[in-house]
Amino acid sequence: MSTNPAVAPRIGTFLQDVVLVITEPALRIDLVASVVGAIDTYRALAANPGIVTAVVSGSMLTLAPEALGTTTVSVTAGNSRGSVFQSFRVTVIERGAPKFASLLPNRVLYVGDPPVGFDVSPAFSGTVTSYAGSAGDPNLVGVSMTGSQVSLTGLATGVTTVTIRATNASGVALQSFRVTVLSRQAPGAAPPGPVQEIPTH
DSSP states (O other): OOSSOSSOOEEOSOOOOEEEETTSOOEEEEOGGGEESOOSEEEEEESOTTTEEEEEETTEEEEEEOSSEEEEEEEEEEETTEEEEEEEEEEEEOSSOOEEOSOOOOEEEETTSOOEEEEOGGGEESOOSEEEEEESSTTTEEEEEETTEEEEEEOSSEEEEEEEEEEETTEEEEEEEEEEEEOSSOTTOOOOOOOOOOOOO
């Protein structure tokens, strides 16, 4: 406990994001270095206590994993002059890298068609914290990811592979599938030109 502090506490070092494993013991973090100044009390609150519980005793913060997922833990340190606040992300995962679950099917795209999107998460098992996708030849297929949703755009005719990476703190799982890009115009056919009117007599 502080006695008549001159100023409110301020941030010392930033609290870093944490990854916990669902089957492992709680993690203890000493909060002393995270603030500068005299501290009367520390408080901690998990945005979703169903994923992680946050308990403070003195300056020690204990984080206990409860369920898979990601949430935010907020920590406040205060004295009679004021308080300082910071938060960090806690992700609870299963032990081990993601694994292969099912094959991603090959795809056929057409140049000029709208992007084709689908969910890649059923192809992987285990905890996945991020997905990334890339094309072997980005001149043929454009690839973009939003969460587990991949979007494919045919850019030029040809065949290439698209690789999806599923990642967590323990490792990476990869899957590739073939993408064939076709043109809806028949090979060798010239694009339609203007219609000419033939005068009649």
